[in-house]
Amino acid sequence: MKKKLDIPKDFWKDFKDRKDFDDFFSELFKEGINQMLKAEMTDHLGYEKHSKEGDNSGNSRNGDYTKTLKTNLGEITVNVPRDRNGEFDPKVVPKHESRLSDEIAEVIIGLYSRGMSTTDIQEQIEQIYGVQVDSTSVSNITNALMESIKEWQNRPLEEVYFVVWMDGISIKIRHNGKVVNKTVYLVIGLTQEGKKQVLGMWISETESASFWMTVLTELKARGVKDILIASTDNLSGFTEAIKGVFPLADTQLCIVHQVRNSLRYVVWKDKKEFAADMKEIYHAATLQAAEQALENFEKKWNHKYAYAVRSWRNNWVELTQFFDYPLEIRKIVYTTNVIESLNRGIRKYTKTKSVFPHDQAALKAVYMAIANIEKKWTLPIRDWGMILQQFLIKFEDRCRI
Numbered sequence: 001m002k003k004k005l006d007i008p009k010d011f012w013k014d015f016k017d018r019k020d021f022d023d024f025f026s027e028l029f030k031e032g033i034n035q036m037l038k039a040e041m042t043d044h045l046g047y048e049k050h051s052k053e054g055d056n057s058g059n060s061r062n063g064d065y066t067k068t069l070k071t072n073l074g075e076i077t078v079n080v081p082r083d084r085n086g087e088f089d090p091k092v093v094p095k096h097e098s099r100l101s102d103e104i105a106e107v108i109i110g111l112y113s114r115g116m117s118t119t120d121i122q123e124q125i126e127q128i129y130g131v132q133v134d135s136t137s138v139s140n141i142t143n144a145l146m147e148s149i150k151e152w153q154n155r156p157l158e159e160v161y162f163v164v165w166m167d168g169i170s171i172k173i174r175h176n177g178k179v180v181n182k183t184v185y186l187v188i189g190l191t192q193e194g195k196k197q198v199l200g201m202w203i204s205e206t207e208s209a210s211f212w213m214t215v216l217t218e219l220k221a222r223g224v225k226d227i228l229i230a231s232t233d234n235l236s237g238f239t240e241a242i243k244g245v246f247p248l249a250d251t252q253l254c255i256v257h258q259v260r261n262s263l264r265y266v267v268w269k270d271k272k273e274f275a276a277d278m279k280e281i282y283h284a285a286t287l288q289a290a291e292q293a294l295e296n297f298e299k300k301w302n303h304k305y306a307y308a309v310r311s312w313r314n315n316w317v318e319l320t321q322f323f324d325y326p327l328e329i330r331k332i333v334y335t336t337n338v339i340e341s342l343n344r345g346i347r348k349y350t351k352t353k354s355v356f357p358h359d360q361a362a363l364k365a366v367y368m369a370i371a372n373i374e375k376k377w378t379l380p381i382r383d384w385g386m387i388l389q390q391f392l393i394k395f396e397d398r399c400r401i
Contacts, residue, residue, distance in 0.1 A: 011182065015178045018300035027092055027372040028368060028372065031368060031372075033076070034079055035148070036092045037078065037079070038147075040081075040088075040090045040092060041090075044087075044088050045059055046340045049061065051256075058084050058085075059074060059085045060083065060084050061082070061083060062082040062083055063081075065080055065082065066079055073352050074395070078093065078094055083326060103168055138230075143197060146376070149364070151365060153200055153201070153223065155200060155222070156222055157189070158224070158225065159223060159225045160226045160228070160400050161189035161191070161199075161226075161228070161375065162391050162399075163227075163332060164189050164199070164227045164229070164230045164231070165187070165230075165232070165336050165339040166231070166232045166238065166339070167186060167232070167336050168185040168229065169186060169346055169347075172355045172356065173362055174357050174358065179355050181205075182205050183203070184203050184346075184362065184366050185202045186198065186200075186201050188339050190381070193380060193384075194380030194381050194384030194388060195377060195380055196338060197374070198374060199224075199282065200215075201363065201366055203362065203368070208310060209240045209241050209383070211237070212238050215241075216241055216242055216244055220245055220246075224246075226249070226398055227242070228249065228250065229250045229252060229321075229325075230246075231253075231254060232253060233254045234261070238251070239318060250321050252321040252334060252335040253315055253317050254335050255319065255335055258274065258319055259282075259361055262274075262308040262312070263275060264309075265305050266305055266308065270305075276303070281312070283335070290320055294313075297309065298312075299311070326394075328383055328387045329387060329390055329391070341371060342370070345369055346366055346369040346370070346373075371375075380383070
């Protein structure tokens with residue numbers, strides 16, 4: 001008897017229409033097929049890709065070819081591996097067949113969107129093939145994706161990013177028999193072509209200056225020489241870390257996060273008026289006007305909400321860095337909306353798994369979400385031509401075009 005998927009009701013709210021739903025699972029399905037084909041080739045040859053065990057083994061990988069498959073989600077094109085002896089006959093995509101069963105689609109979707117345990121995967125495969133598979137074979141299938149993640153996480157990066165956004169998404173992971181909250185930290189860069197690019201992901205229970213120093217040092221080791229503007233949600237230790245690795249970078253704290261954090265200390269009946277007064281600060285036309293609005297805000301509210309007001313004073317320099325830029329640049333750096341949009345996309349994948357069995361399962365789900373979302377990032381951000389000219393004027397000696 002098949003297991004019933006335990007999917008939260010609000011999972012479906014993230015899809016705008018049927019096409020959005022089909023596109024999401026079609027990409028999920030396609031990547032899953034590709035990873036399973038790689039895993040089958042590893043099982044067929046008996047050694048991992050690039051492993052020395054393959055030397056003088058009598059057979060080896062020999063590239064791949066594309067094949068169009070018909071599925072219940074429409075047509076997809078996958079990459080089928082070849083071996084030099086021509087003996088590889090994959091079970092997932094049998095030779096001379098172009099139609100995949102709905103059951104295989106169910107396995108792929110379950111495997112990559114649910115963060116399934118080895119036991120769950122064994123049960124699913126047994127349902128399809130009618131045979132029992134050992135845990136090693138299942139591990140080969142699930143671990144195939146980790147190779148792609150490793151290559152992606154270590155790929156060379158561009159020398160200069162005009163803007164870098166940094167944020168994290170909270171997830172629950174089972175650790176030593178307990179469920180703990182961990183954060184997958186994400187970094188998005190804006191390239192000289194005006195396109196967004198996820199630079200990497202890192203998982204951690206704690207956040208500190210040393211943690212961010214490690215992340216930024218890794219980016220530098222992968223080829224990044226300069227960051228013009230770094231936008232963050234006031235992550236602990238971020239400013240010190242980025243100045244230690246990229247000393248010329250401007251840092252801008254997210255205004256939206258500052259507003260949210262300030263409102264946490266305000267009683268309900270004052271929230272609307274308090275928020276309106278904060279808006280006068282960050283919607284000011286100039287830094288001087290913003291400083292005057294802050295003074296008015298402080299006189300009005302300091303006696304009642306001193307901590308919230310003081311947080312604006314304490315972070316003032318980094319909260320108002322955006323006033324140093326033209327209006328078009330201001331709009332893209334004074335919030336972390338870019339990365340929060342990415343986080344919402346990731347939630348589409350992780351909502352179906354309330355608790356991940358381990359870090360690797362979480363990283364697989366996040367990676368799959370990123371790969372799917374980045375496929376839509378084909379065009380530069382709006383008004384990039386004008387924004388590029390403004391960057392060239394403001395940072396003329398650091399832009400490399």
